[in-house]
Amino acid sequence: MGSKTPFTLKWGIMATGHIAKNFVKDLLTDPAIRDVHDVCHEVVAVASSSSVQKAVDFCAKVNASTKTKVYGSYAELVADGEIDIVYIATPHSHHFQNAMLALEAGKPILCEKAFTVTSSQARKLVETARTKQLFLMEAVWTRFFPLSIKVRELVASGVIGAVYRVIADNSLNRVLPEGDLDFQDSHRMVNLDLAGGAMLDLGIYSLTWLMQILYHLQSDEKKEPPNVVAAINKYHTGADEMTSFILQFAKHKSMGIGMTALRIGSGVDYDFTGGPPIKIQGSAGEIQVMGPAFKPSAYRVIMKDGGGHIETVHCPIPKDQNRDNWGHGMYWEADECARCLRDGKLESDTLPLEESIVVMEVMESTLRQGGVEYPQPITTDIYDRLSSLNTGRR
Ligand SMILES: NC(=O)c1ccc[n+]([C@@H]2O[C@H](COP(=O)([O-])OP(=O)(O)OC[C@H]3O[C@@H](n4cnc5c(N)ncnc54)[C@H](OP(=O)(O)O)[C@@H]3O)[C@@H](O)[C@H]2O)c1
Structure with missing residues (x-):
C-alpha cells in the first residue's frame, strides 16, 4: 500500500514571547516522533508588534527555515495569503482585539488561553467566526494529550x-x-x-x-x-x-x-x-x-x-532527538487544528466553542465574586483595529 501525502497546515505566528517559542518548536518537530503521519506543519511567517528584528531573532532561536517570512506588525501577518491559520500568543488582555483582527482578515485562529478577558468577548469571537465561516479554537493544549x-x-x-x-x-x-x-x-x-x-x-x-x-x-x-x-x-x-x-x-x-x-x-x-x-x-x-x-x-x-x-x-511526551530533544506537548493541539482544517470543520469536537464560552463564564463569575476588576480597554467587546495592532503598549 502506498502512503498518502500528509496534509500540511501553514502557520502564521502572532507574537514572539515565551509560549510562542515553545509552540513553534513543537510545530517544527517531526510528527513521526509522536506517531502522527496524516498531518504536518509549516511555519510560513512570524510577526512581532515590537520590531521586525524581534521576529528575526525569534526565527534564529527556533532554527526556523530560511523561507519563513518575518513581519514587524500583526497587520502584515494577517494579510499574508499563504497562511492557513494564525496562532495568537499575545497576553490574554489582547486576545479579543488580536483575534478580531485575524478574523476580519479572513484567517482561521488558534488562540492561547485564557481565550478572552470576559465571556461577552468570547461570545463575540465565536459569533464573528461563525458568521465568516472560519475555524476558531482556544489553545488549551492539555485537552489533546x-x-x-x-x-x-x-x-x-x-x-x-x-x-x-x-x-x-x-x-x-x-x-x-x-x-x-x-x-x-x-x-x-x-x-x-x-x-x-x-x-x-x-x-x-x-x-x-x-x-x-x-x-x-x-x-x-x-x-x-x-x-x-x-x-x-x-x-x-x-x-x-x-x-x-x-x-x-x-x-x-x-x-x-x-x-x-x-x-x-x-x-x-x-x-x-x-x-x-x-x-x-x-x-x-x-x-x-x-x-x-x-x-x-x-x-x-x-x-x-x-x-x-x-x-x-x-505517558511521556515524545522528544525529537534531531532537534535538541524538543517536544513540549503542544503539537497535539496543532495536529487537531490541521485535521479540522483538512476536514472543513469550523471547530473542534474535543474543545467546542460553546464550552470555551462556559469556561469564560465560570472564570468571570469567580473573579467577580472575588472583587477582581480589569480596566475597560481590555474588557470591551467592541473591536478597535488600532488596539488590535498592539503598537501602543499599555
Ligand atoms: N499553553 C501554555 O502552556 C501557555 C504557557 C504560557 C503562557 N500561555 C499564554 O500565552 C499568552 C502569552 O504568554 P507568554 O508567557 O508567551 O507571554 P510573554 O512571554 O510576555 O509574550 C507575550 C508576547 O506578546 C506580544 N505582545 C503584544 N502586545 C503586548 C503587550 N501589550 N504587552 C506585552 N506583550 C505584548 C509580545 O510579542 P511581540 O513584541 O513580538 O509582538 C510578547 O513577546 C498568554 O495568554 C498566556 O496565558 C500559555
Missing part, C-alpha cells in the same frame, strides 16, 4: 462508576523569601492591564479538568452550566493570587473543586511524592492524574474493590 483522551475514555466507559466529584489544583510557588511574588508588578502574571492573576493564567487548567470530566462528557441535552461559588485572596496589584472555586452541577449531583495559587505549588514533583493534583472520584473508584495539571505525565486507577492493586501508567 493522549493521557487526557485516555482518562476521558476511562470515565466515559464507566470504569469508576458514576463520577460525583473532581478535585483539581494548578498552583505555582512563585513567592520570594521576603514575601513578594517573583514577578515585577508590570509582569503579565500580576498586572491588571494585561489581565494578570492566577485564575486566567493557571486556574484555567484546574477548570479544564473539572469541565472535561463533569461537563464535556455529558450528552448535549444533559449538559448543565454550573453554579459557581468562589473565594479570592488578592495580590497588592489587585490581581488574584489565590483562588478557589466550587462548581455545582445540581442535576447530576456532582461537584468540581478547583484551586490555583501563586505562593504554593501543586503537582510540580515529578516523583509524585506530593500526591496527585487531580482526583476524579466515582462510585466504584478513583482516577488520579499526576504531574502539573497543565502538563500531566501519568495516571492511575484505584478501584474500591481493587484489593490494593494500583498500576501507574506513565
Whole structure:
C-alpha cells in the first residue's frame, strides 16, 4: 500500500514571547516522533508588534527555515495569503482585539488561553467566526494529550462508576523569601492591564479538568452550566493570587473543586511524592492524574474493590532527538487544528466553542465574586483595529 501525502497546515505566528517559542518548536518537530503521519506543519511567517528584528531573532532561536517570512506588525501577518491559520500568543488582555483582527482578515485562529478577558468577548469571537465561516479554537493544549483522551475514555466507559466529584489544583510557588511574588508588578502574571492573576493564567487548567470530566462528557441535552461559588485572596496589584472555586452541577449531583495559587505549588514533583493534583472520584473508584495539571505525565486507577492493586501508567511526551530533544506537548493541539482544517470543520469536537464560552463564564463569575476588576480597554467587546495592532503598549 502506498502512503498518502500528509496534509500540511501553514502557520502564521502572532507574537514572539515565551509560549510562542515553545509552540513553534513543537510545530517544527517531526510528527513521526509522536506517531502522527496524516498531518504536518509549516511555519510560513512570524510577526512581532515590537520590531521586525524581534521576529528575526525569534526565527534564529527556533532554527526556523530560511523561507519563513518575518513581519514587524500583526497587520502584515494577517494579510499574508499563504497562511492557513494564525496562532495568537499575545497576553490574554489582547486576545479579543488580536483575534478580531485575524478574523476580519479572513484567517482561521488558534488562540492561547485564557481565550478572552470576559465571556461577552468570547461570545463575540465565536459569533464573528461563525458568521465568516472560519475555524476558531482556544489553545488549551492539555485537552489533546493522549493521557487526557485516555482518562476521558476511562470515565466515559464507566470504569469508576458514576463520577460525583473532581478535585483539581494548578498552583505555582512563585513567592520570594521576603514575601513578594517573583514577578515585577508590570509582569503579565500580576498586572491588571494585561489581565494578570492566577485564575486566567493557571486556574484555567484546574477548570479544564473539572469541565472535561463533569461537563464535556455529558450528552448535549444533559449538559448543565454550573453554579459557581468562589473565594479570592488578592495580590497588592489587585490581581488574584489565590483562588478557589466550587462548581455545582445540581442535576447530576456532582461537584468540581478547583484551586490555583501563586505562593504554593501543586503537582510540580515529578516523583509524585506530593500526591496527585487531580482526583476524579466515582462510585466504584478513583482516577488520579499526576504531574502539573497543565502538563500531566501519568495516571492511575484505584478501584474500591481493587484489593490494593494500583498500576501507574506513565505517558511521556515524545522528544525529537534531531532537534535538541524538543517536544513540549503542544503539537497535539496543532495536529487537531490541521485535521479540522483538512476536514472543513469550523471547530473542534474535543474543545467546542460553546464550552470555551462556559469556561469564560465560570472564570468571570469567580473573579467577580472575588472583587477582581480589569480596566475597560481590555474588557470591551467592541473591536478597535488600532488596539488590535498592539503598537501602543499599555
Ligand atoms: N499553553 C501554555 O502552556 C501557555 C504557557 C504560557 C503562557 N500561555 C499564554 O500565552 C499568552 C502569552 O504568554 P507568554 O508567557 O508567551 O507571554 P510573554 O512571554 O510576555 O509574550 C507575550 C508576547 O506578546 C506580544 N505582545 C503584544 N502586545 C503586548 C503587550 N501589550 N504587552 C506585552 N506583550 C505584548 C509580545 O510579542 P511581540 O513584541 O513580538 O509582538 C510578547 O513577546 C498568554 O495568554 C498566556 O496565558 C500559555
